[in-house]
Amino acid sequence: MKYKTLAISDPAKLIYGVAPNPIETRHGMRIGGGLIYPELNFTLPDINIRKEAMPEIARHYKQIVTEALERAAELEAPGVMLEFETLPPMTEHPALGMEIVNILLEGIERAHGKYGLKATLRCTPNDNREFIRPPVMRSGRYWDAMLELFDQSAAAGAEFLSIESVGGKELHDDALVNGDLRAVLFSLCVMGVRDMNFIWEHIVAIAAKHGVHAAGDTACGFGNTAMVLAERKMIPRVFAAVVRAVTAVRSLVAYECGAVGPGKDCGYENPILKAITGCPMSMEGKTAACAHLSPMGNLAAATADLWSNESVQNIKLLGGMAPTCYMEQLIYDCRLMNTAAAEGEASALKMRDWLVKSDAGLDPQAMIITPESSVAIANAIVASPSHYAAGIAAARAAVKILRETSEAGCLRIDAREAGWLDRMEDELDDMPDTEDAFIEEMMEEVDLEKFTPADYGLPTTASA
Amino acid sequence: MSTIEDLKTAVINGRRKDVKTLVPELLESGIEPSALLSQALIPAMGVVGERFKNNEIFVPEMLVSARAMKEAMNVLEPKLLEAGIRPEHTALIGTVEGDLHDIGKNLVATMWKGAGFDVIDLGVNVPAARFIEAIEEHKPHIVGLSALLTTTMPAMRDTVAAIREAGHTSVKLLVGGAPITQSYANEIGADGYSRDAASAVDAAKEALGV
Ligand code: B1M
Numbered sequence: 001m002k003y004k005t006l007a008i009s010d011p012a013k014l015i016y017g018v019a020p021n022p023i024e025t026r027h028g029m030r031i032g033g034g035l036i037y038p039e040l041n042f043t044l045p046d047i048n049i050r051k052e053a054m055p056e057i058a059r060h061y062k063q064i065v066t067e068a069l070e071r072a073a074e075l076e077a078p079g080v081m082l083e084f085e086t087l088p089p090m091t092e093h094p095a096l097g098m099e100i101v102n103i104l105l106e107g108i109e110r111a112h113g114k115y116g117l118k119a120t121l122r123c124t125p126n127d128n129r130e131f132i133r134p135p136v137m138r139s140g141r142y143w144d145a146m147l148e149l150f151d152q153s154a155a156a157g158a159e160f161l162s163i164e165s166v167g168g169k170e171l172h173d174d175a176l177v178n179g180d181l182r183a184v185l186f187s188l189c190v191m192g193v194r195d196m197n198f199i200w201e202h203i204v205a206i207a208a209k210h211g212v213h214a215a216g217d218t219a220c221g222f223g224n225t226a227m228v229l230a231e232r233k234m235i236p237r238v239f240a241a242v243v244r245a246v247t248a249v250r251s252l253v254a255y256e257c258g259a260v261g262p263g264k265d266c267g268y269e270n271p272i273l274k275a276i277t278g279c280p281m282s283m284e285g286k287t288a289a290c291a292h293l294s295p296m297g298n299l300a301a302a303t304a305d306l307w308s309n310e311s312v313q314n315i316k317l318l319g320g321m322a323p324t325c326y327m328e329q330l331i332y333d334c335r336l337m338n339t340a341a342a343e344g345e346a347s348a349l350k351m352r353d354w355l356v357k358s359d360a361g362l363d364p365q366a367m368i369i370t371p372e373s374s375v376a377i378a379n380a381i382v383a384s385p386s387h388y389a390a391g392i393a394a395a396r397a398a399v400k401i402l403r404e405t406s407e408a409g410c411l412r413i414d415a416r417e418a419g420w421l422d423r424m425e426d427e428l429d430d431m432p433d434t435e436d437a438f439i440e441e442m443m444e445e446v447d448l449e450k451f452t453p454a455d456y457g458l459p460t461t462a463s464a
Numbered sequence: 465m466s467t468i469e470d471l472k473t474a475v476i477n478g479r480r481k482d483v484k485t486l487v488p489e490l491l492e493s494g495i496e497p498s499a500l501l502s503q504a505l506i507p508a509m510g511v512v513g514e515r516f517k518n519n520e521i522f523v524p525e526m527l528v529s530a531r532a533m534k535e536a537m538n539v540l541e542p543k544l545l546e547a548g549i550r551p552e553h554t555a556l557i558g559t560v561e562g563d564l565h566d567i568g569k570n571l572v573a574t575m576w577k578g579a580g581f582d583v584i585d586l587g588v589n590v591p592a593a594r595f596i597e598a599i600e601e602h603k604p605h606i607v608g609l610s611a612l613l614t615t616t617m618p619a620m621r622d623t624v625a626a627i628r629e630a631g632h633t634s635v636k637l638l639v640g641g642a643p644i645t646q647s648y649a650n651e652i653g654a655d656g657y658s659r660d661a662a663s664a665v666d667a668a669k670e671a672l673g674v
Contacts, residue, residue, distance in 0.1 A: 046643075048618035087615050088562060130564055131589060173567055179524030225567065232660075234523040234571075313614060416520075 001390065002256040003382050007278025011371035014271060015352050016304050017341055020278030023213060023260060025159055027118035029079035031262050032280030032305045036337050038330030039081040039122070039265060039282050039308040040068055042323040045315050049089040054099060060314045061100050065107030067320065068327040073115035075331045078338070081282070081306050082108065083122040083265070084158070086149070091126040092142065094149040101153045122215060123158035124264065125149040127166045127199075137167060137195060137455035147202060154210035161207050162264045164220045167195020168250070170451035172222050176243070179235060179420070181395065181427045184243055186442045188222060188250045189391030190435065194456045196253035204258035216279070217254040218267030219247030224292065227268065227365060231293050236417040238402055241364035242424055245377050245398035248272040249390045252381065255279060265308035268300065271369045272394075275378035280305035287329050290322070295363035302355040303371060307334050360411070364402050367411050373401050388435035392428055399424055466490060468504045475508035475536065478528030483535045497543040501580065505533050505540075509578030517662035523571065530574050551582035553672065556598050557608035558586030560619040565612035568641060571661035572608060579665045581606075592619075592626035599632050606668050609654075611641040620644070621652040628653065636671040640664065 007020045019032030029037060042064050047053055065082065072080045084104055090097035104121055111117040128142040129135045136143070150161055168191035175183030196217065207214035218224075223244045230240035248269040255261075261279030263270045265288075270281035281304060286297030288310035294300070301307055309326040319325045340351035352371070359366040367373060380397035384390035403421055405411035413421075432438045439458060453460050466489050474482040490500060512529040515521045544550075557573050559566050566588045576583045584602055586594060599607060607627065611620045624637055638656040639649050649657035656671035658664040 044615055046614045046617045048622075049615055087613070089615075133587065177523045177567065177570075178527055179522065229523070229567070233519045236522055416522075 001382070001384060001386065003252070003276050006275050006375065006378050006382060008275045009375060009379075011375045012349065014275055014303050014371040014374060015348060016302060016337055017348075019261070019274060019280035019305055021260065022280060023262065025079070025118070025120040027079070027112060027120060029081075029118045029120060031081075034341070035078055036301075036304055036334045037079045037081060037306050038072070038077060038327065038334050039083055039306040040323060040327050040330060041083040041085055041265065041308055041311045042068075043085070043311045043313055044087065045313045049087055049096070051096070054096065058099060058103055061103045062107065063321060064314050064323045065104050066110075067324045069107060069111035069117055069119060070115075071320075071324045071327050072119070072331060073111060073117045075328065075335075077117070077331045077334070079118035079120075080327075081120055081122055081160070081262075083124060083162075083308070085124040085311065086126050088126045088128050088131070091128055091149050092131075092145055094145055094152055097125065097149045098152050098156065101156055101158060105157045120160065121158045122160035122162055123150070123153040124162040124164065125153075127163055130166050130169065134170060134449065134451045135166070135455070137452070138198060147206065150203060150206045151209075154206055154212045158212065160213050160215040160262070161203055162215045162217065163199070163203065164218050164264065164266070165196065165199050166221050167199065167456070168192030169221045171446055173225065176226050176229060176235060179239055179423075181239075181242065181424050182431070182442075183446075184246060185388075185391045185395070185431070186438070186446070188219070188246050189387050190439060190442070190458070191451070191456050192219070192222070192250035193253050193387040194458075196250060197257060200254045200257035200259060213261075214254070214257075214259040216259045216261055216263035216267070216273075216281075217251050218264040219251050219269060220264075220266040222250070223247040223268055224266055227294060228292055230365065231295065236414075236420045237295070238364045238413060238417045238420050239424065241368040241402060242395050242398045244269055244365060244368055245272070245394040246391050248377060249381060249387050249394055252276060253387070262306050265306070266310055268294075268296070268365075268369060271303040271371065271374035272378045272381070274303055275375050276382060282306035282308050284308040284310045287326065287333065290326065296359045296366035296369065298355045299359035299366045299369065301333065301337065302352045303374070307337075361405075362412060364411060364413060367405055368398055368401060373398075376401060386435060388438060392431050395424065396428055399428070465493065468495065468500065471500060471504040471536070472508040472511075475505055475529055475532045476511050478525065478532050480532045480535045483532045487536050487539045491539075491543075497540045497547065498549050500536065501540060501544065505536055506578070506580045509533055513575060513578055513662065513665065527574065530578060533578065551580055553580075553606065553668075554582045554584070554602055554604040555606045555608060555668065556584050556586060556595065556602060556604045557610070558590035558595060559588040559610045559612075560616050560623055561589055561591045562619050563611050563613050563616035564588045565610070565641070568612070568661065569608070569610035572610070572640065572658075572664040575661050575665050576608075576668065579668075581668070592623040595623055596627060596630045596632070599627065599630075599635060604635060605672055606636045606638055608638045608640070608664075608668075610639070611644060614643050617643060617648070624652045624654055636668075638664070638668055638671055
């Protein structure tokens with residue numbers, strides 16, 4: 001474990017727009033340097049992505065960047081991050097992805113020249129390794145194509161590199177639908193951590209080669225899958241909240257490998273990571289309802305340095321094209337928060353506390369990422385000797401927070417979920433003392449057809 | 465003496481160990497395997513499905529029951545086959561080409577199994593040709609297609625068209641997934657649509673006219 005202490009140990013200092021380690025962009029945005037900026041994310045409507053459709057696809061992205069940045073300039077946004085989260089064929093065939101990267105970079109430069117708008121690009125290739133089942137994690141055409149897109153987009157001028165990596169997910173979906181915390185810990189803290197170390201070593205090297213920033217990862221495929229399942233009443237919210245706390249251990253590895261932020265928007269574990277690393281973070285909340293629902297639409301903004309909409313299709317709404325409408329919403333949210341901050345620390349804190357209070361007591365998943373909870377979970381993580389121990393400690397801290405806040409009447413937990421806190425605590429009590437013992441036990445239980453242990457540096461069988 | 469009702473209750477409560485002892489006991493007492501299936505297992509999963517639909521239980525609890533049913537089926541299936549009894553309905557299901565989302569699709573498959581369908585799951589990223597090959601091999605009554613990405617909706621449309629063009633005009637095609645709507649289902653010529661796993665059994669039965 002690289003981090004032994006917290007960058008932000010006082011919950012009052014865990015606040016939007018300010019990070020101990022801000023990042024400066026080429027156009028002069030200082031992310032985490034005092035202002036919260038919008039981060040716009042967008043996707044295609046119903047189109048089959050193939051070579052012949054590229055002219056139409058290119059028109060979509062050109063329209064998105066032109067219209068959204070024009071609106072940003074009209075609304076005098078102090079700066080804008082665009083995120084190009086590719087769609088799978090665009091990473092599988094980097095030439096397709098690069099065509100869009102170049103369109104977006106040109107649009108950014110055009111807007112800078114025309115309006116003086118400060119804007120920058122985050123490129124997020126897909127982790128397509130799971131297109132093969134079981135996934136091939138450390139080689140092969142999906143791996144090569146992904147690195148190629150990272151490399152080419154950084155060379156072209158994308159200033160930030162991110163990914164939603166999938167290592168460990170082979171077992172995690174089942175762990176979620178079965179409510180199996182032990183398997184969650186194995187997926188995130190044994191498999192996930194190992195894959196994160198592998199993948200981020202490469203991304204950090206590519207970023208260094210081109211003088212750009214290795215930004216950060218997200219446990220989207222883990223924590224947000226849990227959140228969406230909880231939102232649809234498929235799994236208990238308290239379970240999803242504990243899973244969220246554990247995801248922080250996996251996402252942390254990117255920063256241990258040299259990522260500098262801003263962490264990716266859909267990582268709702270980011271407040272915990274900000275407390276540990278001091279790196280700026282992007283977050284999404286109510287503005288991302290276009291992509292998925294969440295129970296922390298306001299609270300998510302409380303500690304954000306970039307405020308995102310996660311993803312919206314380029315379709316026509318009454319106000320304009322959807323990405324332009326979302327750009328406007330993000331800018332207004334940021335403007336309000338920046339206005340509060342401009343009046344001094346006390347107003348910024350007031351603003352932050354309103355964002356927190358309006359959500360925290362209504363859902364365990366919101367409660368788990370309040371500034372106080374984030375610092376408590378972050379403390380549990382940095383006090384641990386290993387990622388395995390950190391996962392258990394994070395889960396324990398989360399269960400404790402949920403229990404205490406609900407007993408104090410500060411958090412509402414649905415009656416049929418109450419027993420799940422005991423159930424999770426029992427599972428944590430039964431965890432083996434060492435990671436080796438855990439791996440040995442799990443290798444007897446897991447479905448070896450779903451993943452390749454060697455790709456994670458794990459023994460093929462318990463006795464091997 | 466144990467009864468069919470005991471087996472039903474054991475499945476509803478997800479008590480695999482009880483199921484394991486009850487099934488041989490009931491068979492020994494002379495009850496037909498088909499009766500255990502139709503009077504205990506399928507109604508039990510019906511109750512569980514209903515509870516899930518009404519938000520009384522979570523998926524993990526539903527899956528505990530599904531596993532208990534599977535425990536029983538491990539014993540009953542060979543006996544049913546021996547007696548020449550096949551499930552009334554065979555269903556194929558898969559996520560269309562280019563799409564890896566499968567949690568929703570898996571839940572639909574679980575519900576269908578609970579309703580007594582023989583379900584063959586083709587997995588994710590399934591090309592149209594693979595669907596057609598499997599239709600020819602398994603001769604299903606119903607084929608379920610799932611898509612979660614707007615950019616794989618065209619693959620769903622293409623798959624429906626390819627299945628029809630290959631001459632499989634009577635197999636019922638049911639579609640679903642977050643971006644899919646009833647009107648999209650109509651537009652691409654699917655026979656049915658369901659917005660969630662809980663209503664996927666009814667939607668399948670409606671498409672089959674049963
Ligand atoms: C046959 O008959 C039927 C009948 C009913 C059927 C049916 C079939 N199939 C489904 N149903 C229905 O019944 C089910 C049960 O009630 C329901 O199924 P659902 O699947 O809807 O519901 C599940 C029970 C719970 N829901 C889910 O599991 C999906 C939730 C969201 C958050 C989601 C998840 C979890 C994931 N994702 Co993905 N993901 C999103 C989703 C957001 C959303 N709003 O849906 C969506 C769909 N993803 C998106 C994206 C962009 C992506 N995802 C990707 C990957 C993933 C994960 C792997 C991380 C994970 C999937 C895990 C898995 N094994 O399935 C990537 C694509 C991978 C690929 N090639 O498919 C990637 C491209 C992200 C990336 N950067 O790599 C977005 C789509 C945007 C678009 N253009 O369409 C997205 C809306 C989220 C977002 N960011 O905005 C019904 O739809």
